[in-house]
Amino acid sequence: MDLRAITDPESAAKCGVAHAAELVAFADAVVGDDDDALSDARERVRQALGPEGLVDAAAVASNFQRMVRIADSTGIPLDTPMSAMSGDIREELDLTSFGSASNTPVPSPVQLLLGRLFRPLAPYLMRLMARR
């Protein structure tokens, strides 16, 4: 997946995710306040992914309307392993320009190095943790 779709909606159509353009437009409309745009975006998602996909898209978007407010209102830092593994991604997407970036200490060079080494293993480690 091309992660640039997250910060650049123009690149959504080619990001490697099915119906990404419809989903990104829907996310934009849910966060925005234009009811007509939301109505259009909702219909596009319904046509692309069916009613079940629309319900789940609304649910996931609303879930993250919640999670971002928990994170930013409590000042939590990014979890250290994630911070160490995702430094280059944050730079590429310019996430460090967000105000809430100040809640997370900059990882040390050693942490960044370890993060890069361990990143390919992350999906397997996460699955192991889930089993525990």
Add this chain to the structure above:
Amino acid sequence: MAIAQEVRNAADCPLCLERKQALPSRVNHAEHASSGELPATAVEAVHQITTDPGRLTHTWFEKCQADGLGDAHYVELVGVVVTVVSIDAFCRGLGVPLHPLPESQAGEPSRRRPTGALPESAWVPMIKESRATGDEADLYGSDRTGNVIRALSLVPDEVRGLTDLSAAHYLRPKDMMDLTRGTAGLDRLQVELLAGRVSALNECFY
């Protein structure tokens, strides 16, 4: 219920609208459009978290504290705000009317402060996984969890409510860790694209 009502008041609050669109020094409205049932500091917290979470700062949080909003009251307020924001966003996303707010029930707050909650890296005290014992033993369901799950643990029932709501809106905690898991209607890439886009629009670094 007063906090929940303030979440809805914030949607049409002229002060919140002006703040989002202008530098703070250019804002003319002095007060939020409020029902008047909560102290001014609580109204400020509800409206700011609801309408412009990307501009919350530690200085702003400390001012809330200095103006009398205690840390446990603040955490519980956040829990109510985010619950209403997300359920209302779900209704809006589907194009169905918002649920009417229920009548408040009689009763007293427990005022119980978990002994496992301690200051660490966030603005509010949190319970570490290793200190989630006794009445809080059920809190995380695992010996490792994310800071965003622990964030509201000063009021443990807010973590329980968050877990229930996330299981319905997103994924159960165990399924989150398996990156092949999607929802009934979306694959995992689609789920995380939506999650990332909503987070980026809110300018959430976490």
